[in-house]
Amino acid sequence: MTNEMRSDLTVAFQDAWKGVASPGAVWTGRERVEIAAEARRARSNGHAGPDIDPLVAEAASTVAAHPASIRRRWVERVVGEGLGHPGYVELLGIVARVVAVDTFHQCLGMDLMALPEPIAGRPTGITDGRARAGKAWVPMVGGASITQALSLVPFENAELELLHGPLYLTFEQMSDPGFTRGLTRPQMELLAARTSAINECFY
Amino acid sequence: MLSWSARETDTPFDLRAVTDPTVDPIIPGGKMLLELAGAVLAGEATANAAEGVRLAVGEAGLVDAAGVIGNFQMMNRVADATGMPVGAGSRLRNAELIEDLGFDRFDHLGD
Numbered sequence: 001m002t003n004e005m006r007s008d009l010t011v012a013f014q015d016a017w018k019g020v021a022s023p024g025a026v027w028t029g030r031e032r033v034e035i036a037a038e039a040r041r042a043r044s045n046g047h048a049g050p051d052i053d054p055l056v057a058e059a060a061s062t063v064a065a066h067p068a069s070i071r072r073r074w075v076e077r078v079v080g081e082g083l084g085h086p087g088y089v090e091l092l093g094i095v096a097r098v099v100a101v102d103t104f105h106q107c108l109g110m111d112l113m114a115l116p117e118p119i120a121g122r123p124t125g126i127t128d129g130r131a132r133a134g135k136a137w138v139p140m141v142g143g144a145s146i147t148q149a150l151s152l153v154p155f156e157n158a159e160l161e162l163l164h165g166p167l168y169l170t171f172e173q174m175s176d177p178g179f180t181r182g183l184t185r186p187q188m189e190l191l192a193a194r195t196s197a198i199n200e201c202f203y
Numbered sequence: 204m205l206s207w208s209a210r211e212t213d214t215p216f217d218l219r220a221v222t223d224p225t226v227d228p229i230i231p232g233g234k235m236l237l238e239l240a241g242a243v244l245a246g247e248a249t250a251n252a253a254e255g256v257r258l259a260v261g262e263a264g265l266v267d268a269a270g271v272i273g274n275f276q277m278m279n280r281v282a283d284a285t286g287m288p289v290g291a292g293s294r295l296r297n298a299e300l301i302e303d304l305g306f307d308r309f310d311h312l313g314d
Contacts, residue, residue, distance in 0.1 A: 178212055
């Protein structure tokens, strides 16, 4: 099958991989690529890699392969046992983006992109001090909102939004019910609803 | 968003198809789109379903479909793993929908 890959998607995937490989707020580039690899292993029913911390492996594999099983108590445990809120939010961002990019390729019958080589450097330690605990399970800036879900770690929230636009719609385009690219908006929303239903995600 | 976009664009649809794959969603190409989502999320081969989508909505539509499914794989995980609450107003507005489609069984945010 030949697919007309949109150029914005090609760029978005390359940028996403660079983001995964780069040092984050908590994790080094090497650790971030290990988290990405663990997410892939979990979705293909593989065993955890030998070099990854068991707690990190548990968190990455749960988010990747069993997201509907996640409960507040589990989040509190993995955060409390060592990930911390910034480490957990960063891990979540990495895993969620890898699953998105992999799913895209699987839909089209394409080979998965090789995971990137880690980029050297120390974690930045950059978090947003305005983030506060609220109704959600992790601190966010400005209250619980899906657009602010990863805002404790600004890099992760920005990376999520950079991928969200090309894959689906930018937050601005979402307000246009007549938006059409290859699919009409109702066709897109049918897919969105079905994907969420299969994932048992009420939100 | 499905009900809203369909209403705003005068697109007939059957919402039951979201949770019941035997229901025709009526939306053009809808059955093929649902088959693709079902196949990839089940970890099954997608070649046949993808070809069905391509025939129904074209090559660009197929690429868009892959993007939408990928995006919601991402956003579902973000919502689930952060315990994103569904507001009381949203619950109230969608109460009938929630009951009709059985979406309450997905709600694990109270735990």
